[in-house]
Amino acid sequence: MNDANYSLVLFTVLAQGSVGMIVTSYLCFRLAGRGEMPHVRREWIMAGVLLLAGLTASLFHIGHPFGAAAALTHGATSWLSREVIAVCLFGALTAYTIVAMRKSLPASLMLGTAILGVVSLVVSGAAYAPPSLPALNNASPIALFLLTAASIGLASKSFFGPKDDDGFVAQWLIFVLIASIAVRIILPSVWSSGGAVMMKTGQAWFASPVFWLHIVLLAAPIPFLLKSKALKPWMFVAVLAAELLGRLTFFVGTAATYQNIGHLF
Known part of the structure; x- marks a missing residue:
């Protein structure tokens, strides 16, 4: 196994773990019936750190990391490009939601982020099923x-x-x-x-x-x-x-x- 594959192991597991943390956090928040809870934002920040670590690791799978943006240009034909797009959108929405949590817990944003995370998992699964x-x-x-x-x-x-x-x-x-x-x-x-x-x-x-x-x-x-x-x-x-x-x-x-x-x- 080469270093590129090790980077895929880290990327997929950490990114999926991030999704799992956010979905679990949202479900516990809703099902527990509680109001604003300070620990929720810390949870999401940790999920964001995991995702960032996974995305950083994914760069080592690319022969030319500085050309990583090119992976975003083939969404119409490539599941790998769709995976990158979905994960990046999930990361961006996660970051936006964390910022919004400084004042309150935006339930709609949390739900949307959780749903987008699950979508990114499904897209990622399709990318690794050639x-x-x-x-x-x-x-x-x-x-x-x-x-x-x-x-x-x-x-x-x-x-x-x-x-x-x-x-x-x-x-x-x-x-x-x-x-x-x-x-x-x-x-x-x-x-x-x-x-x-x-x-x-x-x-x-x-x-x-x-x-x-x-x-x-x-x-x-x-x-x-x-x-x-x-x-x-x-x-x-x-x-x-x-x-x-x-x-x-x-x-x-x-x-x-x-x-x-x-x-x-």
């Missing part, structure tokens, strides 16, 4: 990216009060982590019974120690959450590490049709 990757040329990248956003977003609540939300968030985090583990086991199982390239992908995922370590890290918070329903900062660290390792498997272990040109699989 025909050359049969295992991913479907809705699985979108599902994986949404699960990444949800797990990081929910786990991040361990850093932001009020603690009264812990029980509600913990229940959803347990559900998302179990769903994440299930999807990550089911997908390579299905691929292993598919065509030659898909089978190679499934086998590579299951044979990877990184894949199994990421499963273990995803599962680590579950027994503690079931017992106490209390969110702890180490859970966010475990989930973030798990998602980074899982994304490594996503980029490294997925076989492409062009890899064995001239050879039998």
Whole structure:
């Protein structure tokens, strides 16, 4: 794996984590029925920092970083360009909403930002589902990216009060982590019974120690959450590490049709 792919791992996971934090923050704000809460703005600032770090990392995927603006010019034909446009719009709206939060919590802006974040995830999933990757040329990248956003977003609540939300968030985090583990086991199982390239992908995922370590890290918070329903900062660290390792498997272990040109699989 080259440095460019490492930058993609950081970009996708951090950007999706940012979306998850903002969606989780908005939902907790609305469902809790509270008024203005100072911790919400801090939460959004942290989400903005994650997104900025992800966008910075993405520049190292480009051969000529100073020409990155050219990626915005092919939105009509390229999913990668649409991804860049969607993420940049999401970032701009996030920044605007954070500024607006200095006086009050603008619910409509928060909702619009959360929706745009989810749209950016769907567009990103489409960008990483090319025909050359049969295992991913479907809705699985979108599902994986949404699960990444949800797990990081929910786990991040361990850093932001009020603690009264812990029980509600913990229940959803347990559900998302179990769903994440299930999807990550089911997908390579299905691929292993598919065509030659898909089978190679499934086998590579299951044979990877990184894949199994990421499963273990995803599962680590579950027994503690079931017992106490209390969110702890180490859970966010475990989930973030798990998602980074899982994304490594996503980029490294997925076989492409062009890899064995001239050879039998």
